[in-house]
Amino acid sequence: MPRFTFPELPLDGLLRRAAARVPCTTALTSGATTVTYGQLDARADRIARCLARLTGRRDAVVGVANTLDTVFPAAYYGASRSGATVALINPLLNEHALHHVCATAGVEVAVVPRSTAEQLTKLRDRLPLLRTVVVTDADDGVVPGDAVPLHVALAGVPDDPYEPEGPGTDPGSVACLHFTTGTTGRSKGVRLTHRNVVANATQTALAHRLDATSVTLNHLPLFHVMHLNSAVSAGASQILCPDPDPVASLAVAAREGCTHYYGLPARLHRLADDPRLAQAPEGVPAGPRLTAVLSGGTALAPAAARRLQAALEVPVVQGYGLAELSPLSHTQRPGDAPVRGCVGWALPGTECRVVELDSRQPVPVGATGEVQVRGPQVMAGYQDDDEPSPVDADGWFSTGDIGHLDEDGRLYLADRLGDVFKYDNELVSPTSVERVIEDDPRVAECVVVGRPDPVHGATAWAGVVLRDPPPGPRDAVLASVAERANRRLAVFERLHTVEALDAVPRTPTGKPERQALRRRLRA
Structure with a gap:
């Protein structure tokens, strides 16, 4: 494997270098x-x-x-x-x-x-x-x-x-x-150094195959600096699309000749389910130059990814990172089949391992534990000096995410460490349970958290959004959904309580608000 290198520049040096190399190239387009x-x-x-x-x-x-x-x-x-x-x-x-x-x-x-x-x-x-x-x-x-x-x-x-x-x-x-x-x-x-940010911009541009001929569509509600810095590092052009309508964003991508489409999972889910996508005229509706749809921030369901791949005729790529990692550490490669939980390979210059929760020793391939990352993008520390650092003396950053590595080095994520819970002495992954529930065609979306239990420690509670209209009385449908899921779940994973929701409460980035749900259940 070639050694990863990146320029020793200050953050603003990325822009100064791009302006010197391609001064007349479009950096940003927003409307007119x-x-x-x-x-x-x-x-x-x-x-x-x-x-x-x-x-x-x-x-x-x-x-x-x-x-x-x-x-x-x-x-x-x-x-x-x-x-x-x-x-x-x-x-x-x-x-x-x-x-x-x-x-x-x-x-x-x-x-x-x-x-x-x-x-x-x-x-x-x-x-x-x-x-x-x-x-x-x-x-x-x-x-x-x-x-x-x-x-x-x-x-x-x-x-x-x-x-x-x-x-x-x-x-x-x-x-x-x-x-x-x-x-x-x-x-x-999170304190990020100039070296952190420049290194990650270089890593991301390499992993996403960005160069000076690339045109990226930014279909996010806010400007994420990962997309800004990686595009500037490569000298690529960026199209800003503030219109939240995902189908309208495809028209912008086609008109501007975009090569890369960046979107949030929540918007990509809506796009995959939008009937207008199936009604698009023959050919790739996002334009012939599009090479990939890239998703990050939270998990994109494989079924939605497959529908998008089929409709757009381009790979749908999942990535993973945290603010502490400047922010990207892993990404899938174009051509990877969508697999639940898989976020792909570590970026160039990045190491990844999985450790046992108590002993902190590395676990074998395929075994589940906490994910750790080491590389030039790992943060300098937290702004609050009283906040304990998750970076050990050898430079390994403990992500707080639970997952495993396969034999090829691909990372699979299950949950945040704070989201998993124990039933008796067995560790339960809410995301894994959600995947089973969401396989039910009657379920639009769901969220699972641990509900405190005096006997078992915690039991699985599920909030379920049924497809409208539900096929039968709602309580009966919820009971049937729980029964169907429990037949496929281990004893310690089984649903003890199922509640109907109008929508899964989410953060602005699309992540389920599990902490708020846990507080409500404790109360």
């Missing part, structure tokens, strides 16, 4: 707006100089909202170029979560849309470090409180190349603060 790499680099320079004036020093923390528009990439690379640490702010956060992110990161300047600026105005007395709020979408000049429109902040700022004074950026210094989704507890600030 097109931005070349040369233009994007110049915009990042202006924002860098502006932020340097606002912060007054190189080691400040600048919060940037990852909105799916052409402003975010310029603000993201510009903040890094100014010498600041970039704290990513999810613009969909509520006030409580937004305060946690800004307070934990120590945000001093926030570059955010008006909706987030309005929330920050209410929080200013609880965020003493926050000095300036810059509003990215206030072309009309209307901003809350003492916030400043971006075009006003940039007024008079030249766009000639900007380099901060002093020594160059240490690749081992912290470039970004990413926050975990908080599905198993409070959101944690």
Whole structure:
């Protein structure tokens, strides 16, 4: 296997390099707006100089909202170029979560849309470090409180190349603060170095086969920096598609000649079930240049992946990663058959092993345990010094995910460590039980959690969304669903309680809200 190498660049150096290599290549397209790499680099320079004036020093923390528009990439690379640490702010956060992110990161300047600026105005007395709020979408000049429109902040700022004074950026210094989704507890600030992010951008571009001829469709609700950095690393063009309609996104992909389609599992599930997909005219509805549909964030059901592959005539590829891994560590390869739980091979330069939960010793191939990853993308640590580090002295990061490796080195995931539960002394994987339930044609979707039990420790509780209309009285159908599933489940996995749901509660990234369900059941 060839040795994996990556450039020793600062984060913003990815954009500077792309602008030097392909200055006239389209970097971003959003609707009628097109931005070349040369233009994007110049915009990042202006924002860098502006932020340097606002912060007054190189080691400040600048919060940037990852909105799916052409402003975010310029603000993201510009903040890094100014010498600041970039704290990513999810613009969909509520006030409580937004305060946690800004307070934990120590945000001093926030570059955010008006909706987030309005929330920050209410929080200013609880965020003493926050000095300036810059509003990215206030072309009309209307901003809350003492916030400043971006075009006003940039007024008079030249766009000639900007380099901060002093020594160059240490690749081992912290470039970004990413926050975990908080599905198993409070959101944690993850410290990623310039080396972490640049290495993972290179790894992802290699694994996804991106180059300067690639055109990627970004059909996500927010801008994920993995897709941004990997495309910029390769000099690829990115098409931003904020329209949540998955079928409409295919038309955009065809019109723009996209080679790679990035989507969330929840949207891809809807696309696979959309009757309009089957009614598409002959040929590949997403365009003849499309080479792959890529999914990540949570599991995409193999049945949905197979339907998409058949309809689009291209591979549907599943990936795996965590914020602590910058974020990608594994991906399937084009041509891999969709298999439940399989997330493919480790990225170039990445090692993976599975260890026993108690002894922490590596287990044999095929045995289940906690997944550990080692590589240049493993984080530097958490922002909160009191948060225990999951990285051991040898560099192995404990992911908190349960899974196993096959003989070919492919990784299969079962559950989060916090989601599995024990019935007597047997470990139960909620995801494995869900897969059995969802094989029932009467079930649209479901979620399984452990319900506290004084005798067995915990028993399987299932929330089931029936297809509409249910074929018979609902209670009778639920009982039949449970009976059918239990015939295929081990004694310790069997369903003890089944409840009808209108929808499975999910996080903004599509993951089931198991923690909230467990709290309700405990209450």
